Amino acid sequence: MISTATSIAQQKFNNCIMNASGVWCSDEKELTIIDNSAAGTFVTKSGTLQPREGNPSPRYFETSWGSINSMGLPNRGLDYYLDFVQKLQQQKRQKHYFISCTGFNVQEDLLLLKKITDADFKGIVELNLSCPNVPGKPQTGYDFATVDMILKNVFENYAGPLGVKLPPYFDIVHFNQMAQILNKYPLAYINCVNSIGNGLYIDDEKEQVVIKPKNGFGGIGGDYIKPTALANVHAFYQRLDPKIQIIGTGGIKNGQDVFEHILCGASMVQVGTALMKEGPDIFERLTQELKTIMQAKGYSKIADFKGKLKYLA
Incomplete structure (x- = not known):
């Protein structure tokens, strides 16, 4: 019997594959x-204190190798997602969900987490420290001192299971520095990576950019980012306290991609660009492809190969 079940923050899931925040999660439907x-399971769109329209369209464009987007955090507000998830939890008490939220400063982060505490939410919170597509707002995840300050305040005020969504890092020194900060706190997990910020894609025929916000600059996802995502997953798997689990996100479109994220150390994976392109039927396909690979390799559960990436002698 081959199982793709996993657990995050002592909460069990019958499958290790889910959506990435921002894709197929904007409303109840x-x-x-x-x-x-x-x-x-699912993770909601990153909820803010107030609903947001986001950036002007066109703000998402698919390419043969992935996608570029500059959504600007369109969402219905944290209260909307909290209400919906709580309705589901009342119906399905054995199923666990992720609520994503993001503030534009630490005060807003704390207000969002207070809302979650007051709502008696029983699932897992994902605090987004890595949105690259809000004009005038830098990615928090690249300001290490600010990340440290935010996490210090968060864990002084919030007691539930919480993970953070991180941007991609590109330097070994940065892996070391960020891991040193993350290891100071009782994080349930980290999610790496968000899209690579501020890429540019050009329509050759029209000699112009393909999205409107920020004069065409946007977050890159899909095949483009898989090697970067795998590197981030494995770098943090090597450096983090084992109590901090990892969700791998980036470039997953088939079962082999899922397998590689887990091999690098992910306990769970999230699918973004490929889900946008293919729709939710992708989860059945990915699961079957992963099981086929596991069967061929003699693995019955993800713990058999999680984090067991080999190096050249």
């Missing part, structure tokens, strides 16, 4: 479809 799919 989309979240319900994900909930009824083969995905192990």
Whole structure:
């Protein structure tokens, strides 16, 4: 019997594959479809204190190698997602969900977490420290002192299971520095990576950019970022306290991609660009492809190969 089950923050999931925040999770209709799919669970759109329209369209464009987007955090507000998830939890007490939230400063982060505490939410919180597509707002995850300050304040005020969504890092020194900060706190997990910020894609025929916000600059996802995502997953797997688990995100479109993220140390994976392109039926396909690979290699559960990446002698 081959199982793709996993656990995060002592909460069990029957499948290690789910959506990435921002994809198929903007409203009740989309979240319900994900909930009824083969995905192990879902994470909501990153909720802010107030609903946001986001950036002007066109703000998402698919390419043969992935996608570019500059969404600007469109969402219905944290209260909307909290209400919906709580309704589901009342119906399905054995299923666990992720709520994503993001503030534009530490005060807003704390207000969002207070809302979650007051709502008696029983799932897992994902604090987004890595949105690269809000004009005028830098990625928090690249300001190490600010990340340290935010986490210090967060864990002084919030007691539930919480993970952070991180941007991609590109330097070994930065892996070391960020891991040193993350290891100071009782994080349930980290999620790496968000899209690579401020890429540019050009329509050769028209000699122009393909998205409107920020004069065409946007976050890059899909095949483009898989090597970067794998490197981040494995670098942090090597450096973090084993109590801090890892969710791998970036470039997953087939079972082999899922397998490689887990081999690098991920306990769970999230699918973004490929989910946007293919729709929620992708979860059934990815799960079957992963099981086929596991069967061929003689693995019955993800713990058999998680983090066991080999190096050249």
